[in-house]
Amino acid sequence: MNDLIRVIPDFPKPGISFKDITPLIANGEAFLNVSKQIAQLGRESDYIAGIEARGFIFASSACALTEKGFIPIRKSGKLPGNTISSTYDLEYGSATLEVHTDIIKQGSKVLLVDDVLATGGTAIAATKLLKAAGLLPIGLVFLLDIPELNGKARIAEALPGLKTEVILAQ
Ligand code: AMP
Secondary structure (H helix, E strand, C coil): CHHHCEEEECCCCCCCEEEECHHHHCCHHHHHHHHHHHHHHCCCCCEEEEECCHHHHHHHHHHHHHCCEEEEEEECCCCCCCEEEEEEECCCCEEEEEEECCCCCCCCEEEEEEEEECCCHHHHHHHHHHHHCCCEEEEEEEEEECHHHCHHHHHHHHCCCCCEEECCCC
């Protein structure tokens, strides 16, 4: 299935090799296959959370397969209810993620999903956000990772004990 990930050089800016997942999700059989693998990894969870925007695709499909609820972790200013936020550093500047605090029962177990693990900063911030919302992250799942950026090691250091899985590991 790794052949269904298209690498676009210098997108969205020079020096970035963008991992484009749209060929994979355009292939129904491959999309179902990865969704089932994510669903299996989330079997112990009460909810599956996805990080905006491409994490929504895989978290939602796994939710539909398992009848679990979906939790959107969104960029700042998009969620209308009571929220908490987490701001983290990017290569240039910073970003903020938010989650609703008035929907999900405290203590619920949550599997967190995103498409690409790069440096790990986004996933660490999202996991801290879930914890701050009173939820219990039980693991992280990515469709693919960029091993040379050492995201797994950063996650292991920042969130000891939390399992990180990559569906299409190289
Ligand atoms: P990071 O916080 O560095 O782990 O970056 C992960 C987030 O940025 C994920 O939400 C990815 O969708 C996106 N991302 C980072 N690098 C890439 C890349 N090379 N190709 C596609 N998406 C990327």
